[in-house]
Amino acid sequence: MNKTEITRQINRKKSFLCVGLDTDIDKIPAHLKIHPEGVFEFNKQIIDATKDFTVAYKINTAFYESQGVQGWVALEKTLDYIPDDIFKIADAKRGDIGNTAEHYAKTFFETYPFDAVTLNAYMGGDTIKPFLKYKNKWAILLALTSNAGAEDFETLKVGERKLYEEVLIKSSEWGSREQIMYVVGATRPEAISDIRKIVPNHFLLVPGVGAQGGDLQKICEYGLNKDGGLLINASRSIIYASSGENFAMEAGKEAEKLQKEMEGLLARVK
Amino acid sequence: MNKTEITRQINRKKSFLCVGLDTDIDKIPAHLKIHPEGVFEFNKQIIDATKDFTVAYKINTAFYESQGVQGWVALEKTLDYIPDDIFKIADAKRGDIGNTAEHYAKTFFETYPFDAVTLNAYMGGDTIKPFLKYKNKWAILLALTSNAGAEDFETLKVGERKLYEEVLIKSSEWGSREQIMYVVGATRPEAISDIRKIVPNHFLLVPGVGAQGGDLQKICEYGLNKDGGLLINASRSIIYASSGENFAMEAGKEAEKLQKEMEGLLARVK
Numbered sequence: 350m351n352k353t354e355i356t357r358q359i360n361r362k363k364s365f366l367c368v369g370l371d372t373d374i375d376k377i378p379a380h381l382k383i384h385p386e387g388v389f390e391f392n393k394q395i396i397d398a399t400k401d402f403t404v405a406y407k408i409n410t411a412f413y414e415s416q417g418v419q420g421w422v423a424l425e426k427t428l429d430y431i432p433d434d435i436f437k438i439a440d441a442k443r444g445d446i447g448n449t450a451e452h453y454a455k456t457f458f459e460t461y462p463f464d465a466v467t468l469n470a471y472m473g474g475d476t477i478k479p480f481l482k483y484k485n486k487w488a489i490l491l492a493l494t495s496n497a498g499a500e501d502f503e504t505l506k507v508g509e510r511k512l513y514e515e516v517l518i519k520s521s522e523w524g525s526r527e528q529i530m531y532v533v534g535a536t537r538p539e540a541i542s543d544i545r546k547i548v549p550n551h552f553l554l555v556p557g558v559g560a561q562g563g564d565l566q567k568i569c570e571y572g573l574n575k576d577g578g579l580l581i582n583a584s585r586s587i588i589y590a591s592s593g594e595n596f597a598m599e600a601g602k603e604a605e606k607l608q609k610e611m612e613g614l615l616a617r618v619k
Numbered sequence: 620m621n622k623t624e625i626t627r628q629i630n631r632k633k634s635f636l637c638v639g640l641d642t643d644i645d646k647i648p649a650h651l652k653i654h655p656e657g658v659f660e661f662n663k664q665i666i667d668a669t670k671d672f673t674v675a676y677k678i679n680t681a682f683y684e685s686q687g688v689q690g691w692v693a694l695e696k697t698l699d700y701i702p703d704d705i706f707k708i709a710d711a712k713r714g715d716i717g718n719t720a721e722h723y724a725k726t727f728f729e730t731y732p733f734d735a736v737t738l739n740a741y742m743g744g745d746t747i748k749p750f751l752k753y754k755n756k757w758a759i760l761l762a763l764t765s766n767a768g769a770e771d772f773e774t775l776k777v778g779e780r781k782l783y784e785e786v787l788i789k790s791s792e793w794g795s796r797e798q799i800m801y802v803v804g805a806t807r808p809e810a811i812s813d814i815r816k817i818v819p820n821h822f823l824l825v826p827g828v829g830a831q832g833g834d835l836q837k838i839c840e841y842g843l844n845k846d847g848g849l850l851i852n853a854s855r856s857i858i859y860a861s862s863g864e865n866f867a868m869e870a871g872k873e874a875e876k877l878q879k880e881m882e883g884l885l886a887r888v889k
Binding site: 414 | 718719731767
């Protein structure tokens, strides 16, 4: 999916919401824990309930990998079930040397039909470039993350700049803004203003709204641009909005609430 | 597997070789490409031919993931086939926030019985700590890697130190040397001398000998310590030593050649 198609979808749905399918077999409602395909069935109902309000789904691979082969089967079925016009992100945070990176790119862009994969650029440009060979596919690089540990290395001073700013500057030369997005945690809205000075036109994937407490209004004030320029992810606050049999309906309500808020915020930048 | 057991194995086999099972379906001999379980059959024969010369196997998960579900089946069967007394490393380079990191730890330490997993610490300590809760399991953190891209960020100056040195210093406080190892590329033997000043007693996993051209003698001169302290990985130079039906025999010869060289190098530090 290319940038124009993402922006068109944002304008049509009046939303830049991404729903995170961090589906934990231990957290799904009791009646689905005993279902032979509980994780897929859960995702299917979540997708049905939220697809009108969201422009992207983010599949956190860890939750599927930890289930072994049946987890990958659930991932594949989930991916097939997501409507074609919705952006599909593998939140996998891979990163390895060229030879191995090619296999990771193959995994997410050929074996599985994701539009984008999150990547860790610590090992440098040659670990990212194999992903940029694919047309209309996206590498989403970790810049400044939402967790406390971001202070350990990401915000350290490298000369005049912070490490994550160095990542933004250097990596934005490896490919175009039609190929690269950045992960910026919602818990650091003030940093988004600085980040927009370095990458004014790139899309930012912003996790941390909802359970992690990020402030949607502030993020949008600094982060929205004429293309939209933001994909705001909420996972737990939507998919676990209720632990009962009404989980999908409640998830839909949470997604709609965020979509309505986003509609208002989008109207302000027009 | 704990540190004492690793050292005991090194002393018994007079080897600190790790064989990397980066098994690429496109590179295995023709007669195995048409085998219904070609990747596993290849690994099985490689393991039979090399197990007397190696103390560890490193499974590069990218090569299995790219094959989808059948890749994970091959990974599982390979892991079951590796003798119990040999150290099993998942070269997966994961790294994510606590909640997700717990699922990655579960993947490699519970769902699959690896002894160790390679991790990327860019996102900080809270992404590593969930792996340190497991007794006799190891987190192997990326420090200075063997690829050209290591110059992009890893070697940048953060104050007085380089970024990878900051990773070593900070992360060595998160757990003990019975829990943490470091990846240091074989293509930078001169750096191993500096690294040993920071982490004199930690095990180092050193990929890049063989196809990537690292110098074994120099690495050992700087890196060996009284416990061994090194796991030297060779992948392509062993597993693809021959592309014919004699691939396993040739792999065994390459592994034995490295083992003999290691035997001489170990004798020097005694």
